[in-house]
Amino acid sequence: MSDYFVHESSCIDAGCTIGAGAKIWHFCHVMPGAVIGENCNIGQNVFIDRNVRIGNRCKIQNNVSVYNGIQLEDDVFCGPSCVFTNVYNPRAAVERKNEFLKTLVKKGVTIGANATIICGVTLGEYCFIGAGAVVTKDVPPYACVVGNPARQIGWRCAYGEKLPKSLKCARCGLRYQLNSHRLEKCL
Numbered sequence: 001m002s003d004y005f006v007h008e009s010s011c012i013d014a015g016c017t018i019g020a021g022a023k024i025w026h027f028c029h030v031m032p033g034a035v036i037g038e039n040c041n042i043g044q045n046v047f048i049d050r051n052v053r054i055g056n057r058c059k060i061q062n063n064v065s066v067y068n069g070i071q072l073e074d075d076v077f078c079g080p081s082c083v084f085t086n087v088y089n090p091r092a093a094v095e096r097k098n099e100f101l102k103t104l105v106k107k108g109v110t111i112g113a114n115a116t117i118i119c120g121v122t123l124g125e126y127c128f129i130g131a132g133a134v135v136t137k138d139v140p141p142y143a144c145v146v147g148n149p150a151r152q153i154g155w156r157c158a159y160g161e162k163l164p165k166s167l168k169c170a171r172c173g174l175r176y177q178l179n180s181h182r183l184e185k186c187l
Helices: none
Strands: 070-072 103-105 143-146 151-155 176-179 182-185
Touching: none
Parallel strands: 070 103
Antiparallel strands: 143 151, 176 182
16 A cells, blocks of 8 residues: 555556655656655646656646656645746757756745746746746746746745735745845845
8 A cells, every 4th residue: 555645547657756645636647767755736637757856745736747857846836737848949850858958946936827937947946936927047036927938026935925125024924135136034
């Protein structure tokens, strides 16, 4: 008996690793070499490619494909139908598997529904990608980006709340400071 749940309609290939407490719902496919951390929730119709690393407590909503070259750290939220790419200039008739670009999604990131993450970027800790955004470059920690191409419109705290100009979260009480255009938690 395993210490995780997999719906009977899902295909879990031999050679992948699934952490304790993970839940994998309807019509998913997890390829060999994939690693899914503890207490993850993998929604319906999710594809997890070979050698993908998914941290602990991640939530991947319905209809998301996490391709080879993508790494999700702990506590990442991927909204419904968000998109990751792994080749910058794909062509059906040109084999480019040796050109997969790495994409790193750092701890605590939120990616909204239908957002597209172009390969080769890093999404900084606790950044917030708005629904439908198209991310074409790195996003700083705690930044909130929207639009196509995605542009920064503000900052979010570690709990996802919009930060006012004072950079103190009214809900959680945490204070932040700007240091060389990067937001950091005050200790």
